[in-house]
Amino acid sequence: MKTRMAPLLRIALAVSLLSFALPALAQDTDQARKVLFKNVNVFDGKGEAIAEGMSVLVEGNTISKIAQSVAVPEDATVIDGSGRTLMPGLIDAHAHLMHTDVP
Numbered sequence: 001m002k003t004r005m006a007p008l009l010r011i012a013l014a015v016s017l018l019s020f021a022l023p024a025l026a027q028d029t030d031q032a033r034k035v036l037f038k039n040v041n042v043f044d045g046k047g048e049a050i051a052e053g054m055s056v057l058v059e060g061n062t063i064s065k066i067a068q069s070v071a072v073p074e075d076a077t078v079i080d081g082s083g084r085t086l087m088p089g090l091i092d093a094h095a096h097l098m099h100t101d102v103p
Contacts, residue, residue, distance in 0.1 A: 034059050034073050040081030042066060045088040056086060 037056040044051075055070040056063060072078055 034076035036070060036072055036076045036078045037081050037086060038070075038078060039083060041083065041085040043085055043087040050085065052083075 035058045037058070040054055040056060042051040042054045042056065051066075054066055054068060057065040057070050057073070057076070
């Protein structure tokens, strides 16, 4: 029984190590991805003004450039915003949990 357990433990260890390594590998792939949003209005969340007709270049998880005109990188995905508005992500900090059906 001891000899059968050792291979199972090795497999379990390998699977658990892969579960930690795969997200890190996925992040490396995302870092190289470039997305250019063209023809968007930008609300930065710091003031009331909205910058109209802007282009926003995102490289991986970082906004690398915001300008009226941005050169399109060769490997970028281009999205035409058609005048829609980009804004920072919002976090829902308000909830009514008492109104949910929890078994």
